[in-house]
Amino acid sequence: xxxxxxxxxxxxxxxxxxxxxxxxxxxxxxxxxxxxxxxxxxxxxxxxxxxxxxxxxxxxxxxxxxxxxxxxxxxxxxxxxxxxxxxxxxxxxxxxxxxxxxxxxxxxxxxxxxxxxxxxxxxxxxxxxxxxxxxxxxxxxxxxxxxxxxxxxxxxxxxxxxxxxxxxxxxxxxxxxxxxxxxxxxxxxxxxxxxxxxxxxxxxxxxxxxxxxxxxxxxxxxxxxxxxxxxxxxxxxxxxxxxxxxxxxxxxxxxxxxxxxxxxxxxxxxxxxxxxxxxxxxxxxxxxxxxxxxxxxxxxxxxxxxxxxxxxxxxxxxxxxxxxxxxxxxxxxxxxxxxxxxxxxxxxxxxxxxxxxxxxxxxxxxxxxxxxxxxxxxxxxxxxxxxxxxxxxxxxxxxxxxxxxxxxxxxxxxxxxxxxxxxxxxxxxxxxxxxxxxxxxxxxxxxxxxxxxxxxxxxxxxxxxxxxxxxxxxxxxxxxxxxxxxxxxxxxxxxxxxxxxxxxxxxxxxxxxxxxxxxxxxxxxxxxxxxxxxxxxxxxxxxxxxxxxxxxxxxxxxxxxxxxxxxxxxxxxxxxxxxxxxxxxxxxxxxxxxxxxxxxxxxxxxxxxxxxxxxxxxxxxxxxxxxxxxxxxxxxxxxxxxxxxxxxxxxxxxxxxxxxxxxxxxxxxxxxxxxxxxxxxxxxxxxxxxx
Ligand code: CA
Numbered sequence: 001x002x003x004x005x006x007x008x009x010x011x012x013x014x015x016x017x018x019x020x021x022x023x024x025x026x027x028x029x030x031x032x033x034x035x036x037x038x039x040x041x042x043x044x045x046x047x048x049x050x051x052x053x054x055x056x057x058x059x060x061x062x063x064x065x066x067x068x069x070x071x072x073x074x075x076x077x078x079x080x081x082x083x084x085x086x087x088x089x090x091x092x093x094x095x096x097x098x099x100x101x102x103x104x105x106x107x108x109x110x111x112x113x114x115x116x117x118x119x120x121x122x123x124x125x126x127x128x129x130x131x132x133x134x135x136x137x138x139x140x141x142x143x144x145x146x147x148x149x150x151x152x153x154x155x156x157x158x159x160x161x162x163x164x165x166x167x168x169x170x171x172x173x174x175x176x177x178x179x180x181x182x183x184x185x186x187x188x189x190x191x192x193x194x195x196x197x198x199x200x201x202x203x204x205x206x207x208x209x210x211x212x213x214x215x216x217x218x219x220x221x222x223x224x225x226x227x228x229x230x231x232x233x234x235x236x237x238x239x240x241x242x243x244x245x246x247x248x249x250x251x252x253x254x255x256x257x258x259x260x261x262x263x264x265x266x267x268x269x270x271x272x273x274x275x276x277x278x279x280x281x282x283x284x285x286x287x288x289x290x291x292x293x294x295x296x297x298x299x300x301x302x303x304x305x306x307x308x309x310x311x312x313x314x315x316x317x318x319x320x321x322x323x324x325x326x327x328x329x330x331x332x333x334x335x336x337x338x339x340x341x342x343x344x345x346x347x348x349x350x351x352x353x354x355x356x357x358x359x360x361x362x363x364x365x366x367x368x369x370x371x372x373x374x375x376x377x378x379x380x381x382x383x384x385x386x387x388x389x390x391x392x393x394x395x396x397x398x399x400x401x402x403x404x405x406x407x408x409x410x411x412x413x414x415x416x417x418x419x420x421x422x423x424x425x426x427x428x429x430x431x432x433x434x435x436x437x438x439x440x441x442x443x444x445x446x447x448x449x450x451x452x453x454x455x456x457x458x459x460x461x462x463x464x465x466x467x468x469x470x471x472x473x474x475x476x477x478x479x480x481x482x483x484x485x486x487x488x489x490x491x492x493x494x495x496x497x498x499x500x501x502x503x504x505x506x507x508x509x510x511x512x513x514x515x516x517x518x519x520x521x522x523x524x525x526x527x528x529x530x531x532x533x534x535x536x537x538x539x540x541x542x543x544x545x546x547x548x549x550x551x552x553x554x555x556x557x558x559x560x561x562x563x564x565x566x567x568x569x570x571x572x573x574x575x576x577x578x579x580x581x582x583x584x585x586x587x588x589x590x591x592x593x594x595x596x597x598x599x600x601x602x603x604x605x606x607x608x609x610x611x612x613x614x615x616x617x618x619x620x621x622x623x624x625x626x627x628x629x630x631x632x633x634x635x636x637x638x639x640x641x642x643x644x645x646x647x648x649x650x651x652x653x654x655x656x657x658x659x660x661x662x663x664x665x666x667x668x669x670x671x672x673x674x675x676x677x678x679x680x681x682x683x684x685x686x687x688x689x690x691x
Contacts, residue, residue, distance in 0.1 A: 021183035024137050028181070029259035037083040037529045040132045040177045041405065044259045045324040048407035049489050050530045054537040055573060056492030060506045060516045064575030066538060069105040074566040075655070076525065076546020076626050080132045080177070080405070080486075081568075082140075083531040083540075084154060090542060090568065091130050094655060095144045099157060102540075103533050105568065109157030111142075116653040119146045124173040125194035127548055127615070128655030131253065131403060132177030134185060136206050141178040141185045149178055149187045151209060161209035165202050171195035171443065172250065175403075175548070181257035181264065182297045184212050188255065192248030192272040192317075195443040199250035199269055203300060213300030217249030217268045217288050218242070230288075230302035239282030245438050247279065248272025249289045253403050256322040256337075257297065258351060264297040265337065265351070270309075270317040274397075275446035276385060277433040285310035290318045292339060294354060304354030309343050310377060313385040314367060314426070315397035315445075316343035321406050323415065327469055329357055338468050340406055340417050342399025345371055345378075348468050360471035362464060363400040363421055364456040367393050386447060390427035394456045397449065398422050398482070398549055405486025405527040407495070412509045414465040414474050416487040416495050421457035425450045463487070463497050465512060475512035481557065483550050486527030488539075496539065498524025500550075500557060502582075504541060504569075518571070521582025522564040523557055523625060525550060539571040545625040551618040558585020559625025588623070590631035590678035598676050602665075606673025609666055612659065621677040627656070631678035636671055643667055 027033070029044040034052050041048050055063060071077070074093040081090035088102040094115045099108040115128070124146050134141040139160065140152045147166030150159055165187050166172045172191035179186045184203040191197045199217040204210060216227055219235035221243040226232040238247075254267025271279050271289045280286050290309035295302060309316040318341040326335050329348070336357065337349040344365040348357040359371035368378035383391050404418040427448040436446050461479035466472075481500030488496045494515070495507045500523045506516040523545030530539050544566035545559045564582045616627040623629035635641045644650045646667060649658025662670075 025182055025257070025259045034532050036085070037081065037531050038135055039082070040080055040134065040179070041321065041323070042529070044181070044257050046256050046321055047323055047325065047410070048405055048487065048527065049409050051491045052530055052532055052537050053490065053492040054532070055490065055494065055539065057494065057508055057515060059573055060492070060494060062573050063506070063516055063518075063539070063571050064573075065569055065577040065579050066572035066575035067105045067570050067577050068579050069100060069568040071544070071566040071568065074544055075561055076127065076129050076550070077542035077544030077566055078129055078131055078525045078547040079542060080527055081529055081540055081542065082133060082135050083529065084135055086533060087154070088540060089133060089135070089140055089154070091133050091142055093129050095130055095142060097133060097140065097142050097152065097157070099154070102531065102538070103536075105570065111152055111157045111159070113142070113144045113148065113150060115145050118144065118148065119652060119657070122146070122168060123657040123659060125171055125191050126173030126175050127546070129546060130175055130177065134178045134180040136180035136185065139206065141180055141206075143174040143176070143178050143187050145173055145175070147172065147174055147189065149185065149204060149209070151185075151206070163204060163209045163211070165189065170197060172197055174252070176253045179255035179257060180206055182262070183207070184297065186255055186264070188251035188266070190250050190252035190269070192250045192269045193443050193445055196244065196246030196438045197248060197250060197272060197443070198243075198246050199248055201251050201255070201266055203297075215266070215293075215295060215300045217251060217293075218247035218286070228302065234287035237285040237287045239280045239284050242280050245279050246272045247286070247289075251319060253319040254322050256324060258324055260335065261351060262297060263303060263351070264295045265322045266293050266295065267318045267320060267322055267339070267341070268293060269319055270315045271312045273436075273438070273444055273446035274313060274315055275428055275431065275433065275436070276311050276313050277428070278436045278446040280311075281433070283311065286312065290316055290341070290343070292318060292322060292337065292349065294351075306347075306349050306354050306356060306376060308339070308341050308345065308347060311385070313447075314343070314393055316341065316399070320399075320401055320403065323406060323408050324351065325408055325410060327413070329469065336468070338408060338415055340401045340415070340466070342395060342402065343367070344395045344400035346415075346466055346468065346471060348471070358471050362417060362466055362473065363419060364394050386426045386428045389429060390425050392423060392452050393426050394423035395420065396422035396424035398552065403548065404484065407487040407489045409489040409495070409509050411491060412493070413467060413469060414509065415468055416489055416497070417464045417466055418484050418486055418497065419462045419464045420482055421455065421460055421462065422482065423452045423455055425452050461500070463495070463507070465495070465509070477507065477512050477514070482553060483525065485524045488528045488530060490530060496528045498526070498528065498541060498543070500524070500545070504528070520567075520569065522566070523550070523559045536572050536574060541569050543567045543569055548615065550626060551615050551624045553624070554620045554622065556587050556622050557624055558587060560586045561623065561625055561627050588629040588632035590681045591634065591637065592679055593637060593675065596637070596675050598672050598679070602669045602672035603676040605666070606669035606671070609662070609670055610673055621674055622681070630674045631681055636674045639667070639671070642671060646670070
C-alpha cells in the first residue's frame with residue numbers, strides 16, 4: 001500500500017511536471033502573443049515574425065525614439081533582447097545581463113557573471129559577448145564566454161544554479177544563446193579551429209541544473225567504445241585516425257525546439273581541421289559535421305539528420321538559424337525547416353521526415369553546382385577540395401550567411417537573409433597532409449587561405465528576400481559593407497535591419513523599398529525585436545558594433561571602441577526622446593616612430609602571430625571598433641606595457657585574454673609587425689592625401 005501510494009505520488013509529480021512543461025512550451029510557441037518576445041527568435045518557431053501592425057508601411061515614417069539607455073561600459077552588443085511581463089532582458093559585453101522596464105528603460109536588476117575572474121589567464125577562443133539569453137518558467141538562462149550555464153531568477157536576477165559545461169582545459173567557448181524547452185535547457189560551444197576539439201551539446205534540467213543528457217557531434221576513438229548507436233553510425237563515415245584531430249562539429253548557434261513534433265534540431269559545425277585529407281584521410285562524409293540533427297528532447301537520442309556539406313573542406317558549418325514554418329509545397333501544407341547555412345544554398349527540409357524538399361543557391365556557389373534532391377547531396381565541382389593547386393571558392397569561409405538572424409514572414413511568404421557575397425582562395429599545396437601535426441594549444445585548419453583578386457559581386461553584403469516555395473530571389477538590397485545585422489519582420493508589411501554603417505532601416509517586406517531610416521551613428525550587429533505594452537508598439541535594438549568577423553576587411557569603418565556610445569534604442573510611433581548625437585566616424589592616425597628600427601624578420605614572424613588578434617583588433621591591424629587600434633596605441637611602443645597586457649592579462653577584465661605562451665621574442669615580433677603596418681598606413685594615407 002505504501003509502495004502504491006509512493007508510486008502514485010511519483011506518477012502524479014511526473015504528470016504535473018510534464019504538463020507544466022507542455023503548458024510553458026505551448027506559451028513559448030504561441031505566435032499570437034504580441035506583448036512579449038519570449039525566445040531568441042521570438043517564439044519556438046524562430047521566425048522573428050511579429051503579428052503587430054500598428055507600425056506599418058504607411059505609419060513607419062513617424063517612427064521615433066521613445067526611450068533609450070546608454071551603456072557606457074559595453075563595447076560590442078550582438079544579442080537579441082527578450083521581453084517578458086513588461087520587463088526587457090538583454091546580455092551585453094562580458095556577459096552582463098540586465099533587466100529593465102520595457103516601457104522606459106528603468107533598471108530592475110543587473111547580473112555580472114564576473115567572466116574575467118573565471119577566465120583568469122586561461123585564454124579562450126570566441127568573443128566577449130553572447131547572442132542571447134533564454135527564458136523558461138520564471139528563469140533567465142545565460143551562458144558565459146568561458147563555459148558556464150547560469151539560471152537567474154527573472155524577477156530578481158539572483159543566480160539559482162550554475163554549471164560548468166566545458167572542460168576548463170579545452171579551448172572551447174560559448175557565444176550562443178542557451179535554448180530552454182520541455183523542462184530542459186540546452187547549451188553548445190564553439191572552438192572547432194581552436195584546438196583538437198570534439199563538439200557536443202548538453203541539456204540540463206531547467207529547474208535544478210542537473211545534467212540530463214549530452215550529444216556528441218562527431219565520433220571519438222572507437223577503441224574507447226561509442227556513446228550511442230548514432231556515434232557508431234557516424235564513425236562509418238570517417239577514415240584514418242580522425243579522433244587525434246578532434247573532428248570539430250561544435251554547435252555554437254542554431255538550436256530550435258519543435259513544439260508540434262516534440263523534436264529538437266541542432267545545427268552542427270564544420271570539421272576540425274578544415275582540410276578533409278588531414279581530418280579523415282580516406283575521405284567520407286564525416287557525420288554529423290555541417291548538418292541539422294533532429295534529437296529526442298527527453299534523452300538526446302538521435303531521430304534523423306540532414307547533412308548540408310558532406311566532407312566539408314571550407315568551414316561551411318550549418319550553425320545558422322533553423323526556422324520552422326508550415327508552407328504550401330505542391331499545394332499541400334507541409335511542416336518544414338528553412339535553413340540558409342554558410343555554404344550558400346537555401347534548404348527546405350520536411351521536418352517530419354528529415355527529407356530534403358528543395359535546395360537552391362542564394363549566392364554564387366563555386367564549390368558545388370547543385371544539390372541532388374533525390375540523394376540530398378551536393379554535386380561538388382572539380383578541385384573544390386583543393387586536391388590539385390589553388391582554387392577560387394565562393395562563398396568564403398565567412399559564409400553566404402552567418403550568425404546574423406534570418407526572419408520569415410508567413411504573410412509575404414519570404415525569408416529575409418542578411419547575406420554575404422565573398423570569396424576566398426584555398427591552397428593546400430604547401431601543406432604536407434601526411435605529416436600535418438595538430439598543435440594542441442592552437443588547432444589549425446591545414447589549408448592556406450588568401451583574398452582573391454575578384455569578388456562574386458560588386459557589393460559584399462546585402463539583404464535578400466527569398467521565396468522558399470519557388471526557391472527564387474524576390475528582391476535584394478545591396479549593402480556596401482560585409483557584416484550587417486539580423487532581421488525582424490512584421491504583419492505591418494515591414495522588414496527591419498541595421499547595417500555595418502550604423503543605419504537602421506525599415507523596408508517594405510513585399511518589394512524591398514526603403515521606407516524609413518535612423519542613423520544610429522555606430523555600426524549595428526544585433527537584430528531588432530518588437531512588442532506591445534499598453535497599446536504602444538515598440539521596436540528595440542542594441543547598438544554596439546561587434547561579434548565574430550566584425551573585424552574583417554581592409555578599411556576602417558569609423559567606429560572606435562571607446563568613442564561612440566553603446567546604446568539600447570527603443571522606438572515607437574509616439575516617440576519623443578532626444579537621443580544625444582554620436583561623435584562622427586573616427587579614423588586613427590597611426591603613430592610613426594622613426595626611432596623604432598623595424599627588423600623585417602621579426603615583423604614577418606609577427607604577421608604570422610597576428611592571426612590570433614584580428615578578430616578584435618581588426619584585419620590588417622585596422623581596428624573596426626571592438627578593441628584599440630594598435631597602430632595608434634602607445635602600449636605597442638613599450639615592451640613592458642605590451643608584455644603586461646598581452647602576456648600577463650592586465651586587461652582581462654576588458655576582454656583582452658592573456659597569451660601566456662608567447663615568448664619575449666614573439667612579443668617583440670608582434671611589436672615590429674605593428675610598427676611596420678603603422679608606418680605603411682601612414683605612407684598610404686599621405687599618398688592618398690596627395691592624390
Ligand atoms: Ca568554423
